Amino acid sequence: MLMEWEDQQTDIKTPEYVSLQFQIAGLGSRATAFIIDQLIVGLTITLIIISVFFAFFANPGFMLFDSGSGFIIAGVIIAVFILNYGYFMFFEFFWGGRTIGKRTLGIRVIQDNGHPITLLSSFIRNLLRLIDSLPAGYLIGILFVFLHKKHKRLGDFAAGTLVVHDNRVERKKKKSVIDKIIKSRRLSKDDLVLEKVQLNQFTQQDWRLINKYCERYNSLPLQEKRQVTYQVAEILFPKMDMEVKGQSVMDIENTLFVLYLYLKDEWEFTM
Structure with missing residues (x-):
């Protein structure tokens, strides 16, 4: 029986001195997610091998052990290895820590x-x-995830990472005013x-700033709204290589x- 420990939580204090609480993902959810990812990777690799196989045998002059086919086979082996590990690294880094x-x-x-x-942590x-x-x-x-109190495998130890539940999936929120x-x-x-x-330049403090701005936006008097808008933009726009001057309110x-939508994807999972 797989122990999930769904109620186990951990508290983390960020470098910005913000206290966050996360629900740790257990062996059951991690294993199921991995199986889904492996099925996707396995199907892709199978399609590549079948395509190369038919491309070879469609060629009348095909020789299995000639130098040309040897390079192609070696290329396929390298591509399979890269896909097997690059899939996870690519999605984790570019999709906010999530594979499919x-x-x-x-x-x-x-x-x-x-x-x-980070990219380095995902690579490790x-x-x-x-x-x-x-x-x-x-x-x-499996043994490390099962026995460790934070369900870490060796890769998580070396990379300094943690697998947690995404609260946005677990909670159905009413649409906010913003x-x-x-x-x-x-x-x-x-x-x-x-x-x-550019996105990596934004911190938890930036998220809190723009989230607070969006929360208060509708309740601000017109003149104060313009002033606050310019103040927030002066702080955040340089991180996007953008200038405030010359733009309309x-x-x-x-x-x-x-930008709120971008940072919401990065930071809203915090509790």
């Missing part, structure tokens, strides 16, 4: 300090899957292109609202 399996199960990977996972934790998978069937990884404003203005994340490097508001 993790997103389906409502869990995600974060740093031990509560921050989003996924490289050590090689050890966690020994001797077979991820036995070492969500209705964003919808009425027909805004979406597509209206502001942010590189990962409406344009600045819209940019802040779309």
Whole structure:
């Protein structure tokens, strides 16, 4: 029987001295998410091998052991290895700590300090899957997750990461006033292109600032609303390589609202 310990929680104090509380993901949800991811990776690898196989045998001059086919086979082996480990690293870094399996199960990977996972940490934790998978069937990884109080495998120890439940999946929230404003203005994340490097410059404090601004937006008097909008933009716009000068209040508001959507995806999972 897999012990999930669903009620187990941990408190983390971030470098910004913000106290966060997370619900740790147990062996059951992690294993199920991994199985889903492995099915996706396995299907993709199978399709690649079948495609190469048919491409080979469709060629009348095909020779299994000639130098050309040897390079292709070696390339396929390397591609399979990269896909097997690169899939997890790519999705964890660019999708807020979630692979497709993790997103389906409502869990995600974060740093031990509560921050989003870094590229280096994702690389380390996924490289050590090689050890966690020994001797077979991820036995070492399963034992560590099962026995450790924070359900960490070796990769998590080395990378300084933690797998937690994503509260946005678990809680159905009523649409806030700001969500209705964003919808009425027909805004979406597509209206502001942010590189990962730019997004990583924003901290928990930035999220709290823009979240508070959005919460108070509708209740502010018009003149104060303009003033606060400019003040918040002066703090946050430089991190996006943008200038406040020359923009209308409406344009600045819209940019802040779309930024709110970005940071909400990064930080709203905190309790």
